Amino acid sequence: MxxxxxxxxxxxxxxxxxxxxxxxxxxxxxxxxxxxxxxxxxxxxxxxxxxxxxxxxxxxxxxxxxxxxxxTLTPYLRKLALVPAPAPLSQAALETLAIIAYRQPITRSDIEEIRGVKAEKAIATLVARGLIKEAGRAEGPGRPFLFETTSEFLDYFGLQNSNDLPPIGEFQKLVRSDE
Structure with a gap:
């Protein structure tokens, strides 16, 4: 019952x-x-x-x-229907976000080294969406910016903190099983 x-x-x-x-x-x-x-x-x-x-x-x-x-809510619901929904994140942005989530704080050049392609646009998109933010500067030549995820990132993916991310090994197993 x-x-x-x-x-x-x-x-x-x-x-x-x-x-x-x-x-x-x-x-x-x-x-x-x-x-x-x-x-x-x-x-x-x-x-x-x-x-x-x-x-x-x-x-x-x-x-x-x-x-x-x-x-009586019809006028408001019609207005809501006209509000554009944010476009889904691109594959490049998702890959960049995953790298940042698992390696934070991380520099743009380190992200680009892992991905093998430029990451400027993906980083700009993620910053604009509030999913990542600058987290200081790295030591070394040029003192590049470091990036880390935000509380918006945690909310977006339903996480309490970054420790709630699934272990990277789970993804590697999934990728191998798809091949």
């Missing part, structure tokens, strides 16, 4: 299901309840959402339950 609040669990299930929604049978199976009780639970969730003035409501559409945003 459910140990959490059934309304919270139902709401979470419908959120994850997205526009596909969930049938009475699917909800009943996951919540370990009779299908006949699903309707009552969904109605309780609808009442709770209306009472709390939530931005979305549960609705039954074509025999499935879905979460839908309130119609």
């Amino acid at each position: 459910i140990t959490l609040d059934p309304l919270s669990v139902l709401e979470g299930l419908l959120f994850v299901a997205g526009s596909e929604g969930l049938s009475d049978k699917q909800i009943a199976t996951v919540l370990e309840m009779d299908e006949q009780d699903v309707y009552d639970l969904c109605m309780k969730l609808e009442e709770k959402q209306q009472r709390e003035g939530r931005s979305f409501l549960i609705m039954r559409i074509a025999s499935v339950w879905q979460l839908n945003t309130l119609a």
Whole structure:
């Protein structure tokens, strides 16, 4: 049986299901309840959402339950749809980011030596996105900048700290198995 609040669990299930929604049978199976009780639970969730003035409501559409945003939010949702999403990182930027993550702090010339190609553009992209930052200067000729990852990098990849990075050996095994 459910140990959490059934309304919270139902709401979470419908959120994850997205526009596909969930049938009475699917909800009943996951919540370990009779299908006949699903309707009552969904109605309780609808009442709770209306009472709390939530931005979305549960609705039954074509025999499935879905979460839908309130119609009054339409102007804002249209504006959001027009906001351009950031382009995904290029292969070069991802490679550069991986090198920095595992070898930080590291200079641009060390990155270029590892990659075998120039890294200026990739570094500029990563700095602009806030994924890396300058971390002082290296000792030696010209005192080049050192780069390291940022807290944005950790957030982007869902890490608590750089120690949470998977061991590099795991990647080497994956690459060998793909060959």
